[in-house]
Amino acid sequence: MKRFLLARTGQAALVLLVMSFVIYSLIGLMPGDPIDIMIASNPGATPEVVAHLRAIYGLDQPIVLRYAHWLFAALHGDFGYSRTHSQPVMVVLLPALWQTCKLMLTSFILSVALAFLLGVLAALKPGGILDAIVSLFAFAGISVPVFWLALVFILIFAVTLHALPASGISTVGDGGFVDQARHLILPVTTLALANTGQFTRFVRAAMIETLRMDHVRTARAKGAGEGRIVLIHALRNAMIPVVTVMALSFGGLFSGALITETMFAQPGMGKMIYDAILGNDFNLALTGLLFATLVTLISNLLADLAYGWLDPRISL
Amino acid sequence: MRYSIAAAALAAACWAGAAQAQHDTLSIGIAQFPSSLQPDIDAEVVRSYAMGFVIRQITAFGPDWKNSCLLCAELPTLDNGLVKIEDRPDGKKGMAVTIKLKPDLEWGDGVPVTAKDIAFTWKLGSDPASGFSNPNPWNRASSVDVVDDHTAVMHLTRVRADYNQWDQILPEHIEGPVVAKAAGAGDYLTGTVYNRAPLTPGLYDGPYMITGYDSGAQIVMEPNPHWAGTKPGFKRIVLKHIENTAALQANLLSGDVDMVAGEGIGLTIDQVLALQKQHPDAFHYEFRPSLAFEHIDLKKENPLLADVRVRRALLMAMDRQTMVEKLFHGTQKVATTWVNPLNPYYDPSIPVVNFDLAGAQALLKEAGWNPGADGICTNAAGARLSFELGTTAGNRLRELQEQVLQSNLKNACVEITLKNEPARTLFGETLKKRLYTGMEMYAWGSNVTESPLRTLGSSQIPTVANNYGGSNYIAFSDPKMDADIDVAETELDPAKQKLVWADMQKIYAEQLPVLPLFFRSEAHVTPTWLRGYQPTGQGDLSSYWAENWHPA
Numbered sequence: 121m122k123r124f125l126l127a128r129t130g131q132a133a134l135v136l137l138v139m140s141f142v143i144y145s146l147i148g149l150m151p152g153d154p155i156d157i158m159i160a161s162n163p164g165a166t167p168e169v170v171a172h173l174r175a176i177y178g179l180d181q182p183i184v185l186r187y188a189h190w191l192f193a194a195l196h197g198d199f200g201y202s203r204t205h206s207q208p209v210m211v212v213l214l215p216a217l218w219q220t221c222k223l224m225l226t227s228f229i230l231s232v233a234l235a236f237l238l239g240v241l242a243a244l245k246p247g248g249i250l251d252a253i254v255s256l257f258a259f260a261g262i263s264v265p266v267f268w269l270a271l272v273f274i275l276i277f278a279v280t281l282h283a284l285p286a287s288g289i290s291t292v293g294d295g296g297f298v299d300q301a302r303h304l305i306l307p308v309t310t311l312a313l314a315n316t317g318q319f320t321r322f323v324r325a326a327m328i329e330t331l332r333m334d335h336v337r338t339a340r341a342k343g344a345g346e347g348r349i350v351l352i353h354a355l356r357n358a359m360i361p362v363v364t365v366m367a368l369s370f371g372g373l374f375s376g377a378l379i380t381e382t383m384f385a386q387p388g389m390g391k392m393i394y395d396a397i398l399g400n401d402f403n404l405a406l407t408g409l410l411f412a413t414l415v416t417l418i419s420n421l422l423a424d425l426a427y428g429w430l431d432p433r434i435s436l
Numbered sequence: 437m438r439y440s441i442a443a444a445a446l447a448a449a450c451w452a453g454a455a456q457a458q459h460d461t462l463s464i465g466i467a468q469f470p471s472s473l474q475p476d477i478d479a480e481v482v483r484s485y486a487m488g489f490v491i492r493q494i495t496a497f498g499p500d501w502k503n504s505c506l507l508c509a510e511l512p513t514l515d516n517g518l519v520k521i522e523d524r525p526d527g528k529k530g531m532a533v534t535i536k537l538k539p540d541l542e543w544g545d546g547v548p549v550t551a552k553d554i555a556f557t558w559k560l561g562s563d564p565a566s567g568f569s570n571p572n573p574w575n576r577a578s579s580v581d582v583v584d585d586h587t588a589v590m591h592l593t594r595v596r597a598d599y600n601q602w603d604q605i606l607p608e609h610i611e612g613p614v615v616a617k618a619a620g621a622g623d624y625l626t627g628t629v630y631n632r633a634p635l636t637p638g639l640y641d642g643p644y645m646i647t648g649y650d651s652g653a654q655i656v657m658e659p660n661p662h663w664a665g666t667k668p669g670f671k672r673i674v675l676k677h678i679e680n681t682a683a684l685q686a687n688l689l690s691g692d693v694d695m696v697a698g699e700g701i702g703l704t705i706d707q708v709l710a711l712q713k714q715h716p717d718a719f720h721y722e723f724r725p726s727l728a729f730e731h732i733d734l735k736k737e738n739p740l741l742a743d744v745r746v747r748r749a750l751l752m753a754m755d756r757q758t759m760v761e762k763l764f765h766g767t768q769k770v771a772t773t774w775v776n777p778l779n780p781y782y783d784p785s786i787p788v789v790n791f792d793l794a795g796a797q798a799l800l801k802e803a804g805w806n807p808g809a810d811g812i813c814t815n816a817a818g819a820r821l822s823f824e825l826g827t828t829a830g831n832r833l834r835e836l837q838e839q840v841l842q843s844n845l846k847n848a849c850v851e852i853t854l855k856n857e858p859a860r861t862l863f864g865e866t867l868k869k870r871l872y873t874g875m876e877m878y879a880w881g882s883n884v885t886e887s888p889l890r891t892l893g894s895s896q897i898p899t900v901a902n903n904y905g906g907s908n909y910i911a912f913s914d915p916k917m918d919a920d921i922d923v924a925e926t927e928l929d930p931a932k933q934k935l936v937w938a939d940m941q942k943i944y945a946e947q948l949p950v951l952p953l954f955f956r957s958e959a960h961v962t963p964t965w966l967r968g969y970q971p972t973g974q975g976d977l978s979s980y981w982a983e984n985w986h987p988a
C-alpha cells in the first residue's frame with residue numbers, strides 16, 4: 121500500500137510538471153499577447169510604449185525562459201501576479217476556490233444522493249413505470265443545455281416569482297449564511313440536475329447488472345430481505361464503475377462549471393480559468409489548471425483506494 | 437376638507453419618502469470587469485466607467501462633447517491667460533499651461549488635493565518604468581512648477597492642440613511610498629494601493645468611494661464624506677458583474693440590477709431593442725450616437741482594390757441606410773468618414789455616398805469588370821472580382837451585417853467569401869500583422885478631437901521593425917494626410933483646425949482607404965425613476981457626472 125501511494129505521488133508530480141509546461145506553451149501559442157489586449161483602442165500606445173510594456177511584463181523573453189522563471193518561483197511558493205486581476209495569483213485563486221467548493225460540493229453531494237436513490241429505484245423493476253419516469257428525468261438532465269436550464273430557472277424563480285436572487289453570491293449589506301444560501305439555490309440546482317441524469321444512468325445500469333448476479337440470487341434463496349439484498353449485497357458491488365465515473369467528474373468540477381458560474385455570476389474556478397486564458401493571464405491560468413489537474417489526480421487516487429475497500433479481491 | 441388635503445399631502449410625502457428610501461441603492465449591471473483599479477495601467481472602458489464614480493479627471497468632454505473642468509477651477513486657454521507659448525531651451529516653441537485646482541478638493545481621507553499631487557502624477561506618468569499604458573497625458577510635459585497648493589504650471593515640449601485635456605491625478609500621500617519603494621521597472625504595477633488595498637479612502641477624490649470590492653464579482657461605492665460638490669443622490673452604488681448578457685437581461689427584469697451600463701460594457705444594441713419592444717414602459721431607453729466607427733478595412737496590396745473606382749463601386753453597392761434601419765431600427769447613423777457629425781470638426785460638405793446599384797455596376801464596367809456567366813465580374817485578364825471579408829467570430833450583429841453586405845455586393849457582381857476569426861486572432865495577429873487578403877470589418881474608437889494619427893498616420897503602420905505597434909492596419913500612407921495630421925496636432929486656431937480637418941476628410945472620402953459603414957450608438961437602459969443621468973457617447977463616460985444621478 122505504501123509503495124502504491126509513493127508510486128502514485130511520483131506519477132502525479134511528473135504529470136503536473138509535464139502539464140505545467142504544456143499549458144504554458146499552449147497559452148503562449150495563442151494569437152496576441154497581454155499587451156495586445158491592453159493597448160487595444162488605446163490612443164497613447166505608441167510603438168515605444170508597447171515595446172517598453174512588453175519588457176516590463178517580461179514578454180520580450182523566449183517562452184521557455186519565461187516558463188523556467190515561473191517554475192523556479194512556483195517551487196518556492198510564489199505563483200506570480202495575475203495580470204487580469206492585478207493581484208497575486210493566490211489572492212485571486214483562493215476565494216474562487218472557496219466559491220467553487222461551496223457550489224460544487226453541494227451540487228455534487230446532492231446529485232450523487234439523488235442519483236443513488238433514483239438509480240436504485242429504477243433498477244428494482246427495469247421497464248416499469250418508475251424506471252420510465254426516472255429514465256425520462258435522467259435523459260432530460262443529460263440533454264438539456266445548462267445555460268438554457270439556468271435561464272429558465274432565473275425567469276421562473278427570479279423574474280416571475282421574485283422568490284430567489286437571479287445572480288451573485290450575496291446581497292450587498294447582508295451576506296449572512298441564509299443570504300448566501302439563497303444565492304446558491306439556483307446554481308446548485310442547475311448543476312445538480314445536469315449531473316444527476318448522468319450519474320443515475322450509471323447507477324441504474326450497474327444495479328441492474330448486479331441484481332442479476334448469482335450471489336444476489338443466492339441471498340434471495342437464503343431468505344434475505346429485499347432491503348438487505350439491495351443495500352448490502354448489490355449496491356456495494358454496483359458502486360465500482362459508478363465510483364470511477366464520479367471520481368472523474370469530481371476532478372472536472374473544479375474547472376468545468378464555466379457556464380453555470382457565468383450565468384449566475386458566481387466567481388468560481390471555471391470562470392476564473394476561462395477569463396485568465398482569454399486574457400493571456402499566464403500565471404493565473406496555469407495555476408488554476410494545475411490545481412484542477414491535481415484534484416483530478418487525487419480523486420482518481422481516492423477512487424483506486426475505494427476499489428480496494430469495495431472489493432477486497434482488488435489489491436493495490 | 438382641509439384635514440383631508442393635509443392627510444393626502446402627508447400620505448403623498450410619506451409615499452415619496454418611502455419611494456426615495458426604496459431607491460437609495462443603485463445597482464448597475466456590467467458585462468465586463470476591470471482588470472485593475474489603477475486609473476492609468478489599462479485603457480479599459482469598464483475601468484474608466486467604474487473609476488468615473490470615484491476619481492475625477494482634471495478636465496473632461498461633457499455630454500455636449502465640449503471640454504470642461506472637473507477638478508480645475510477654470511479651463512486653461514490662451515484667451516484667459518492660463519496658457520502661454522514659451523521658448524524652450526532647444527530653441528523650439530513650447531507651452532506653459534497653468535492648472536488651477538478648485539480650492540475645496542479633498543481625498544476620501546480628508547487630505548487636500550493639491551498641486552503636489554499633479555507634480556507627483558506627472559513624474560510617475562512620465563517614467564516609462566511605471567508601466568502606464570497611456571503615458572501621453574503626462575509625458576507631453578517636460579517639467580512642472582508647483583506655484584502654490586492649488587496651482588501647477590505644466591511645461592509642454594511643443595505647441596499642441598490638446599493642451600487643455602488632462603487626466604486624473606493620483607494621491608501622493610498614498611501612492612508616493614509605493615513609488616519610493618519600487619526598485620525596478622514594473623514594481624509600481626504590482627505595488628499600487630489601488631489594487632493592493634482598494635478600500636483605502638484616500639485613493640478617491642470623486643463623489644463616491646469604493647467600500648466593497650470582490651474581484652470579478654462586484655464593486656460597492658458609497659458617498660465620499662469629503663466631496664465638496666453636488667451631494668450624491670444614492671447611499672450606495674453597486675456595479676454587479678454579470679458576463680452573460682442573456683442573464684444580465686434576466687437580472688434587469690427581476691430587479692436584481694436597476695440598470696445596465698450603456699457604454700459598450702452591458703447589453704448589445706439588438707438586445708436593448710428587443711427589450712424595448714417587449715417591455716416598453718419598464719425602463720427608460722436612450723440610444724446615444726458614439727464615436728465608435730464601424731467600417732471595413734481594405735487590403736492595400738490587393739491588386740483588385742488598387743483602383744479607386746472599384747473601392748467606390750463597392751461602397752455604392754452597399755445599402756448601408758437600409759441595413760441600419762432594418763438591423764438597428766435606424767438608431768445608428770451611416771458614416772461618411774471616420775469623423776462623427778457630432779464632432780466639432782465634422783465637415784458637412786463631404787458628400788454622402790448613397791446606395792446606387794446601377795451606378796456601382798457602371799463604375800465597375802468603366803474599371804474593366806464585366807459580369808461573367810455566374811454573375812460574378814471578371815476582367816480582361818480573367819481575374820474574378822472576389823474578396824474575403826472577415827470580422828470577429830461570434831459577434832452576432834457583425835455576422836448579420838456581413839450577410840447583408842455579401843448579398844448587396846453580389847448584386848453588383850462582387851463575390852464575397854466570409855472568413856471570421858475570434859477577436860483575439862483578428863486583432864492579435866490578422867490585423868496587427870496585416871495578414872488579411874481583402875476586407876476586415878470592425879470598429880475603432882477615438883477621443884472627441886483626437887487626430888487620426890493612430891489609424892491614418894504613416895508612422896503608425898505596424899511592422900516588424902516597430903514590433904507591430906500602431907493601428908494603421910490599412911497601411912495608409914499619404915504625405916498630404918501626414919502633413920494635415922501634424923497641423924491638426926499642433927494648430928491652436930479653431931478656424932484653421934476646422935480647415936485642416938475638412939481637408940483630411942476630403943482626402944479620406946476621395947481615396948476611400950476603408951469603406952465607412954456607420955457610427956455605433958450606445959444603448960442605455962435606466963430605471964424610469966432615475967434622474968440626472970446623461971450619457972455622453974464618447975470616452976469621457978456618464979459616470980464622470982454621477983453626483984447628478986438621483987432617484988425621482
